Amino acid sequence: MAVSRVLGIDPGSRVTGLGVIEAKGQTLRHIYSGCVRTTGSELGPRLGQIYRGVAHVIEKYKPDTISIEQVFMSKNAQSALVLGQARGAALLAAIHGQKAVSEYSALEIKNAIVGTGRATKEQVQQMVKMLLGLHDAPPTDAADALGCAICHIHNQQILRRISASDSVA
């Protein structure tokens, strides 16, 4: 049975959540979760920290695919601009790692994990814990990143089922 590894990324200018999951059929296995916490007040070096943190996880855990959260559409253009730069750094590390990149909105992720787009952060944490058979619920940023990876795996499974039923029909 095919095994695939997915790195989920929840980008942020202060904290970028990262989570690696291995999927073998219906079985999901937690490989790694953590986050990059940026330090300092200057944006440039913080972007460098995000880039290196993501590149390091790609290098170490060798995911087949990367699943990145479409960031929250802030009403504030200034914060969207900062968040955009952080997401750009994470996305570039993925592109430079020559990985296929998929993007999912927070709504799609919550729907895939909890079954409703209106799920709270705590519900996402609890469902991620359950789906991966973890002892404890992961911290929110890591849980969101793991959720983003699980969302991609579900999505691929659904696409495979659709394509299988098409070829039977």
Add this chain to the structure above:
Amino acid sequence: MAVSRVLGIDPGSRVTGLGVIEAKGQTLRHIYSGCVRTTGSELGPRLGQIYRGVAHVIEKYKPDTISIEQVFMSKNAQSALVLGQARGAALLAAIHGQKAVSEYSALEIKNAIVGTGRATKEQVQQMVKMLLGLHDAPPTDAADALGCAICHIHNQQILRRISASDSVA
């Protein structure tokens, strides 16, 4: 007399302007100007194109410093997010090139080049042409990037004069 090379960058998700200027005392010399035009609809590969374009110019023209425009504060959070990602890609290439990075607002650049923050794009183009002794006015994106580099050079000259008068006093 000390010679310094400055790369100015005017970031954008579709067109990123680039301009390299050499300063020797009061004399400015145009070394290079051009732009990175991104192609395709997917943001990830476009960020890769911006990163590679900026990295290529850094590698080829070996600037001492990089001067990057603080991007326009759009009222639209969605476009600020896209622009932020493009700026993040340009900034990362500068950081990875291990160059000192300075940032200037459009207002500061217009003030430095034309003498008024309310200058039009055409006025910036004409003044950049004059200051660099060019035959033709450069296209707007390149002119903005060259303007950003000139703004940094002016700024450094003012700082040096202040520090010289301090040491005399």
